[in-house]
Amino acid sequence: MSERVVPEPQRRRRRPTKQGVVLSQELIVDTALRLVGQHGAEALTVRRLGAALGADPSAVYRYFHSTDDLLLALAEELIARAQQGWEPTGDWRADLREIGLRIHAGYRSHPQAALLAAHRTTGRAHEIAAVEAILGILRTAGFPDPEAVRIYHAFVDQSLGFAVLDAAALALPAAAQSADLRVWQASYARLDAEAHPHIAATAHLLAADMGRSGYPFALDLLLDAAEARLAAARR
Amino acid sequence: MSERVVPEPQRRRRRPTKQGVVLSQELIVDTALRLVGQHGAEALTVRRLGAALGADPSAVYRYFHSTDDLLLALAEELIARAQQGWEPTGDWRADLREIGLRIHAGYRSHPQAALLAAHRTTGRAHEIAAVEAILGILRTAGFPDPEAVRIYHAFVDQSLGFAVLDAAALALPAAAQSADLRVWQASYARLDAEAHPHIAATAHLLAADMGRSGYPFALDLLLDAAEARLAAARR
DNA sequence: AGCGTACGACAGCGCAGTTGACGTAGTACA
DNA sequence: TGTACTACGTCAACTGCGCTGTCGTACGCT
Known part of the structure; x- marks a missing residue:
């Protein structure tokens, strides 16, 4: 990873492309996000991005x-959008859940x-603001500093x-999803109750949960545990 | 995603390669895992795998x-290895933590x-055994079925x-890690305490946690929350 | 012994990220 | 207004990727 060679301060020369488009960092980032949103993550290639631009x-x-650099910029933009229009309510638990x-x-x-984003740091404004906001919620809620930092990491x-x-x-392509569904039905749903009693007992529940995100539930578990620790620390 | 064209039952003809190696599914999977372990995930390409074989x-x-197919086989193998030599102790919390x-x-x-592995299903023996084991721990611990399934998903x-x-x-290449460290020091460590009081107060703690995995702590939080819900359900 | 075929090798397709050379168009300063 | 500079868009090409179709051969069966 070399130094940032591309000058960060805004560029002065702007020449339109053959198709009349004036490029900029923002336009490229927006176009890249649109590409990913419309056609999936695998659609984000430099060649397709050029075509879309x-x-x-x-x-x-x-x-x-490099694309690594571009992805860092995407990460920063996503952080910015996640914070847009958000205001803390003062209820730490509700605030963390919303974030x-x-x-x-x-x-x-x-x-x-x-x-x-999980293990790189952009070091730019929106990322710093997000870290400050989350840490602020935890510290003003009363978590001791070491605990606040640990919960911050687990939360993010x-x-x-x-x-x-x-x-x-x-x-995943639709074909792969339906193939998995077939595999699942062939393998799991027909297991005999003797060899796999626990799967047999919950097969209908497992099937109902397939494809749904477990994040909101996992988030609630984390907030439950945090709340219990806060109560213990205050005692 | 087409049907599995490659015959699953064991192959009959075995001709050594030019370099005298006799191929098999197991040898390929083992070699692929060794490649990833030694040189990182990006080293796993069909061309390099061929060379290594x-x-x-x-x-x-x-x-x-396809490589997708190969990766499913790797997933199944990893599940198998994770279970190898493991015996439940009867303490559901300790057992889940170990798994x-x-x-x-x-x-x-x-x-x-x-x-x-997170969103595909191999439908093969070791995966089924793992699901059965985890669900079994939760259900015999006393979690009601719907709760057990939800916690199972969150846990996995x-x-x-x-x-x-x-x-x-x-x-990440070592160069990228040191670049990030420089960015971090330049951006975070020198923030003024007025604009970002929470970061300033915990900068030393954040720095100490950089690069360490937060998983064990997050796992403990999840187990805490599960334990509390179990107590509530029993009441 | 001989046949059928499984399997390894080879060549090649389309697409990926990235680079260096090149020329032009826009800016800045006189 | 003119001129020099250079930022930036374009072009061509390199390497490496997953994957496919073809071909010949050596294995295992009868």
Whole structure:
């Protein structure tokens, strides 16, 4: 990973492409997010991005050194959108729940960005604001600092992790999903109750949950546990 | 996704490759796992796999129709390894914790397989055994069936999600990690305490946690919450 | 011994990310 | 207004990817 060669301050020369489009970092990021949203994560390639922009694919490299760089910019944009129009209510539990659902929903449609965001740091304004907001909620709620930091990490990574898994499921081609359903019915639903009593007893429940995201429930579990620890710390 | 064209029952003809290796599904799976373990998830390509096997890359397609198929086999193998040598102790909380750590550790070195395993179903023996074991622990602990299924999903997806994120971090080239560290120090550590009081107060704690997996802590939170719900259900 | 075929090798397709050279169009300054 | 500079869009090409169709051969069966 080299230094950022591409100048961050705004560019001065703007020449339209052959198709008359004036490029910019924002336009490229927006177009990339639109591509991913419409055609899935696998549709995001430099070549397709160039086509969608109406420019030569290599023009992208005038604004980002690599796709890694571009994905970091996508991550920052998603963080920004997740915070847009959000105001804390003062109820720490409700606030965290709302933020969690927003992060999850935002990244769900952009799994590659979620993978990066989880362990890279953009160091830019919106990311810093998000960290500050979440830590602020926890600390003003009364969590001691070490606990607040640990819960912060668990909270963020949980929402990103579920988003990545859910996004991967959504990105599967329809044929693969129906194939899995067939495999499932052939393998699980017909197991005999003697060898696999627990699966047999809950097969109908497992089937009902297939394809639904378990994130909201997992988030509630995390908030339950956090609340219990807060009560214990106050005692 | 077509039907499985490659015959599952064991093959009869075995001709060594030019380099004298006799191929088989097991050998290919083992070699693929070794490749991923040694050189990261990105090292797993059909061409490199062929080279590691001492065979032409296209020979792999005699045993799996696609990389998707191969990854499903890797997933099944990882599930098998995670269960190897494990015996339930009867303490549901300790048992779940042990299983969670095993799944996390296993998939952590094989993120692509984890991504697939989370929302595909292999329908094969070891996967079924794992589902049966986890559900069994929850149901004999006393969780009502619907709750047991929901906790099962949250538990599995949490461990897979963290494994994917952690694996992605491990797979980053060393240069990217040091670049991020520099960005972090430049952006976060020097924030003024007025604009970002919460980050400033916990900067040292955040730095100490960088790069460490938050999974064990998040797992404990989930188990805490489950235990509380079990107590409530019994009451 | 001989036949049928499973399987390994080879060549090649389309697509991916990325790079370096090139020329032009826009800006800045006189 | 003119001129020099250079940012930026384009082009062509390199490497490596998953995957396929074809071919010959050596294995295992009868």
